[in-house]
Structures are given as structure tokens and as C-alpha cells.
Amino acid sequence: MFSAVPAADAATLLEGHLAQVLPDGAEVFAEGAAAEFLFLLLEGEILIQPPGASPQFRLTAGDTVGEEAVLTGMPHAATARAAGSVSLIALPAGKLMAYLESHFEVAIVMISAMAGHLREQVREITELKMQSTAERLASYLLALAGDATGRAVVRLPYEKRHLADHLGMDPATLSRAFAKLRDKGVVASRTDKVEIADVTELRIYGDCAAFTA
Template sequence: MNSDTLCAMRRSRLFSAIPAADVAVLLEGHRTLTLPDGALAFAEGTPADSLLLVLSGEILIDPSAVSPQLRLSVGDTAGEEAVLTGTPHAATGRAAGPVTLLAVPAGVLMAYLESHFDVAIATISAMAGHLREQVREITELKMQSTAERLASYLLALAGDATGRAVVRLPYEKRHLADHLGMDPATLSRAFAKLRDKGVVASRTDKVEIADVAKLRTYGDCAAFTA
């Protein structure tokens, strides 16, 4: 097992509940998948024959009519709800740039969990916590206007910075628009709304924030219309 796989498994909520000595059992029959940008990782309505663990890159879960897009990165798993319930995938996942996935056969995972009740309970608990976080993220995004979503995202990138800050978007703006639940034209308008708050976006991945504290106050207190 290489270091990338070990690192991703340690970061995974699901695999962190599984004793290290048992990891080899789960990797029996596993596959490593390398996908190019935009490639389909799994499709809504298709059977879930494997649990997917992101080893590198990111997977985008297509949004529904009412929810923004979700983004899965290193250590995140996809398809667990379908594997554990024996139902088809409830959404579609696509590669956001090149991505490498570890595919654990559904049958191997289920056989292991059925024979290790304590681990199964811990795994379900970990999944429930992850689901709560995703629901909270979606709820917060839906309550914010497009400009507020963008401001919150940029502030997260800025971290604890104060005063002037320069942040770099970790992926293309079209993927950022998907993640924030808007189309590219709406994202451009959101950037335009933030200009008078000192936010200047370059044509590349660099975004300059003139005053982080001012933007933070704006994101906390202002009310926008999208």
C-alpha cells in the first residue's frame, strides 16, 4: 500500500473507524482508478458496486434542482449510502480535474461490516456526522445570496489573515461556480458586487482582498439580492 493511499485512508471518516490490522482485508480485490477532468466517476441510478475513496484530486457531486454542488477531496468517500443500503447511486459524480480513486468492492466491505458489528456501528456514526456537515453546508449556502456565498468562500481561503490578503482559487472558476450553486455568469456578477468591498479577481486564479476584516463584516451583516 503506497503512502498516498495510507494518507487518504487516515483522513477518511469511514476508514478511520476500521482497525489498521483489518485494512488489508478491505483492500482485497480493490482497484485504483485514474480519471481525467470531467470524467464520470458514477452516475445517478446506476448500481453501486464499489465504495470510492478519493486519493488525489476532487470529485464534484452534481447539484439537484434545490441544492448546490458538493465537492469531495482527498480522504472523502463516495457511494457509501448506496453500498450500505443496496440501492442505486442517488446522484452523479464527476472528476474536477485529474483524480485518482480507490475502489473497494461493495461485497468485500459489506461482508467485513456484517462480521464486525462494533466497527459497523462506528462506521455508521462517522457517516452520520459527515452527512450532518453536508446538510449544514447546503443549508448555509441556500440561505445566502450569491455574493454572500462568494464572500464566505474567499474568507475561508484567507483563513486568519488580516488587512490585505491575496488568495488563490484551488480550481477553475467554472468549478467554483458549480460548488457555490451558480452558473459562471452569476459568479462573475457576484465578483462584480464585491468590487466595492475591495475584492479584485484576476483572469487567472488570484483574488486580492483589500481588507479582510471589512469583507468579513460584510459577509456577516449585509443582506444581498442575488
């Protein structure tokens, strides 16, 4: 998002920034709140929680947080919370917008980057809503398995309660989804390890099956 900002200008934009370290579950900003800062995520993950029962999604180190509200001047459309301990830099929105008003070419690059990011988020949420809970879980595990074939062991990058949030379900529903996938050779341990007996078979299921939640 800041690729078009010259190094000297970046240093200027960082003047007056706030460095924050937040614990697990801490609120970064609330839905409906005014966008006072643009956040740069240095370490950890942030969970974006849209209103209602929409699936949630995560931002990781290197991502910006809250840019859609800052750049449009609108209130935040979702709540953002720390998923584990996080380290952030908070840039004052007023300083950033004043800079962009006099650097139109940089503003265009930032808006283009934001649009691409939002398209990806909308695609992910749309796909999640169209799948059953078991299919969502299968797709997620396949993404972790990558190009593997045959037997594979993957490790969940975060706790199962956070995985449930990401997939748009509660922990009990996630447990039932894992149970449904046992017939497809998926075995989850009590830790972060998940064994897949045959990635190819699971991939066929992810493409074609029609379990109901």
C-alpha cells in the first residue's frame, strides 16, 4: 500500500506515530467508530469481525488495518480485535490524508491497493458463505496442504477457537465439521496437528461434495 511513497516522505508520515502492543482479544477499533488512525501490523494477527453472522477474516504481519475507513472518511464497517498478542504502528489519519491531498499519484496507488485487497476479502467471504461447514474446513485444510498428494500432515496456524471464527462458525460447529471429515480421512489431534489420509480424495470432496451444515 505504501510502495509509491518515497523513503523521505515515509519518514515524515511516521512522525507522531504511536507504537502499540495489544494482548489477545483487545479491540483495535469498533464497528461504527471514527477512523482516527491507519494501523500497520508488525507482529501477530488481527481478526476482522463484520456485523451479523458473516464469516470473519484475519490480517497478518505486513498488512494495513482500517484503510478503507481512513481513505473514504467513513466510520469503520467492522470491529478489529487482536488474535493473540499483536504489535502495531498507528499513523494519524489526518496527517496521512493531508499528505495524499498533495500527492495525487500516491493516493491512486493506495486506493488501487486497497481495492485489490477488498476484492480478495469479498471473494473469500462469498466462497465461505456458499460452502457447508465441512466444505469450508476441507478447503482450508487443502490450502494448508498446498501441492501435496497422498498422505499429508498439516498444522493449524492458530487455536481452533480462532479457526472457527475465521471459518464463520462456532467451536462446536467446527468440531462437528471435523467429525464429518473423518470419513474423508481427516483426523485432528488435540493440538494443532491434522492428518489427511489422501489429499487428492479430500480435494475431490472439496470440489464436489454437498454436505449440509
